[in-house]
Amino acid sequence: MQTETARIDIAKPADEVWALVGEFGGLETWMAGIESCTVEGDIRTIQTMGMTLTEQLVGRDADARAITYSIVGEGAPVAKHEATITVLDAGDGASEVTENVSVEPDEAAQLFKDIYQGALAQVKTTLEG
Numbered sequence: 001m002q003t004e005t006a007r008i009d010i011a012k013p014a015d016e017v018w019a020l021v022g023e024f025g026g027l028e029t030w031m032a033g034i035e036s037c038t039v040e041g042d043i044r045t046i047q048t049m050g051m052t053l054t055e056q057l058v059g060r061d062a063d064a065r066a067i068t069y070s071i072v073g074e075g076a077p078v079a080k081h082e083a084t085i086t087v088l089d090a091g092d093g094a095s096e097v098t099e100n101v102s103v104e105p106d107e108a109a110q111l112f113k114d115i116y117q118g119a120l121a122q123v124k125t126t127l128e129g
Contacts, residue, residue: 001080002106004113006099008120012127014089017097018065021085021123024057030126031119043072051075058082080104083116097123 010017020030025039027046035047042057053075058068064086071081083101090096099116103109 001102001104002109003100003102004109006101006113006117006120008097008117008124009090010095010097010124010127011093012095013093014065014087014095017095017123017127018062018087020127021087021097022060022062022065022067024060024067024069030123032122044069078103078105078108078112081112083112 020026023029024044025037027037027044028034033048037047038045044055044057046053046055053071054073055069056072058070060067065088066084066086068082068084070083071078081101081103083099085097085099088096088098097120099120101109101112101116103112
């Protein structure tokens with residue numbers, strides 16, 4: 001599996017950023033192109049760009065401000081996928097947000113990194129105005 005990392009600095013406190021990105025069912029509030037996002041237990045179903053994606057919550061650590069999920073089932077052009085969003089305190093009321101993604105096949109890693117980089121940019125716009 002190939003791993004890539006999207007990263008962005010946000011001029012908001014880590015707890016405020018985490019309140020947005022740490023909500024497993026709140027994806028449509030900050031990720032462009034999400035038409036709907038529903039959650040049942042540890043499974044979220046996303047409607048986007050004419051596709052239905054099913055993702056499973058792998059872990060959520062509020063103290064570390066990290067959430068990990070994996071694409072499961074049909075719908076995505078990958079055999080394996082796992083992503084972790086982490087929000088770190090960067091000091092002076094700012095945050096550093098990363099999204100590490102590991103995917104198979106390896107060729108899909110850059111595509112997912114680009115998608116997640118755009119999503120993190122949307123988080124920045126949403127929170128900073």
